[in-house]
Amino acid sequence: MFFASDNAGVVHPKIMQGIVDANTNYAMPYGNDDLMAQVRSKIRDLFEAPDAAVYLVATGTAANSLALACYTQPWQTIFCAQYSHIEEDECNAPEFYASGAKLTLIPTSNKMSPEGLAQAIAHRAGDSVHMAQSGAVSITQVTEFGSVHTLGELNALTAVAKAAGLPVHLDGARFANALVALDCSPAEMTWKAGIDVVSFGGTKNGCMGVEAVIFFDPSKAQEFEYRRKRGAHLFSKHRYLSAQMHSYLADDLWKEMASTANAACSRLAAGLRAAGAEFLHEPEANMIFARFPRAVHQKLQADGAKYYVLDGDVTSGPPEEFLPCRLVCDWAMTDALVDRFLAHF
Ligand SMILES: Cc1ncc(COP(=O)(O)O)c(C=O)c1O
Numbered sequence: 001m002f003f004a005s006d007n008a009g010v011v012h013p014k015i016m017q018g019i020v021d022a023n024t025n026y027a028m029p030y031g032n033d034d035l036m037a038q039v040r041s042k043i044r045d046l047f048e049a050p051d052a053a054v055y056l057v058a059t060g061t062a063a064n065s066l067a068l069a070c071y072t073q074p075w076q077t078i079f080c081a082q083y084s085h086i087e088e089d090e091c092n093a094p095e096f097y098a099s100g101a102k103l104t105l106i107p108t109s110n111k112m113s114p115e116g117l118a119q120a121i122a123h124r125a126g127d128s129v130h131m132a133q134s135g136a137v138s139i140t141q142v143t144e145f146g147s148v149h150t151l152g153e154l155n156a157l158t159a160v161a162k163a164a165g166l167p168v169h170l171d172g173a174r175f176a177n178a179l180v181a182l183d184c185s186p187a188e189m190t191w192k193a194g195i196d197v198v199s200f201g202g203t204k205n206g207c208m209g210v211e212a213v214i215f216f217d218p219s220k221a222q223e224f225e226y227r228r229k230r231g232a233h234l235f236s237k238h239r240y241l242s243a244q245m246h247s248y249l250a251d252d253l254w255k256e257m258a259s260t261a262n263a264a265c266s267r268l269a270a271g272l273r274a275a276g277a278e279f280l281h282e283p284e285a286n287m288i289f290a291r292f293p294r295a296v297h298q299k300l301q302a303d304g305a306k307y308y309v310l311d312g313d314v315t316s317g318p319p320e321e322f323l324p325c326r327l328v329c330d331w332a333m334t335d336a337l338v339d340r341f342l343a344h345f
């Protein structure tokens with residue numbers, strides 16, 4: 001019963017087979033492989049963006065940091081929600097790759113609001129040379145707390161950014177989970193909603209390690225190529241990144257896997273709700289943030305369940321005390337494992 005992270009899951013057999021199938025003969029290195037040309041074409045079709053610039057990297061932190069660096073000068077700031085991944089879990093990589101640009105955190109327990117974003121931008125308006133200048137806006141979709149911005153919410157946030165002349169990045173490490181949850185198109189959740197560049201994740205959704213960075217304005221492409229190489233994120237044997245993304249996109253496997261993960265999460269959430277668990281945030285994709293009695297955590301851990309308890313000591317304290325945790329379902333999660341988890345309530 002592994003609910004710790006979708007980063008912990010296995011690679012989908014079709015993705016692995018795609019790597020094996022690509023492992024024949026010779027292929028031009030550094031992104032010049034034939035498979036990459038097919039991937040670029042497929043992504044342009046999927047996103048209805050025939051001119052989009054498309055690149056692959058191996059980690060989400062690289063995707064986020066290199067993309068943001070293309071839109072942020074060292075003397076600028078990137079506006080993001082208070083607990084954004086780029087703030088909490090990337091060890092200053094965004095600041096590093098943007099040569100010292102800072103993050104401006106907008107107070108929120110989950111999604112940032114248009115009002116909060118507007119207030120943060122307004123605070124930096126004017127021509128004071130003493131302040132970090134406004135640079136870019138970064139939104140996470142699915143959020144770090146398992147929520148999904150509606151298309152209206154995305155459009156409201158990007159409208160604020162555009163009114164200030166700021167580009168918008170979307171951290172789509174769990175892009176597929178959000179897309180199937182909204183049942184919308186990739187274009188609707190990106191450029192049609194005012195997004196300029198998206199980190200289109202694959203790693204958490206059945207791939208071994210691949211993320212696509214998609215610039216809807218190709219004018220940033222050349223800079224990204226330099227930054228990717230300078231940042232040591234350009235794979236020489238790039239075909240193995242291309243092969244993953246190629247298989248990921250084939251026959252809508254990416255949406256199939258995300259749907260499975262989201263369905264398992266919904267099943268788990270329904271069982272938790274019926275058992276009296278409390279939700280810190282409403283689960284809308286493949287992650288649950290909930291609290292339930294210590295005694296149940298103890299039984300689950302005795303049964304080998306792996307997940308993050310966010311606060312409190314499972315081993316000692318009142319058995320009835322509710323402790324918060326994060327539960328993540330990936331493409332390989334089964335109803336049997338979900339039911340085994342719920343059987344302890
Ligand atoms: C919201 C979010 N963004 C980005 C990432 C990418 O992180 P990594 O560099 O670990 O692939 C993660 C990792 O799980 C994430 O949860």
Ligand SMILES: C[C@H](O)[C@H](N)C(=O)O
Binds near residue numbers: 004005006007085089
């Ligand atoms: C927290 C960790 O960095 C990873 N983003 C995850 O969601 O498991």
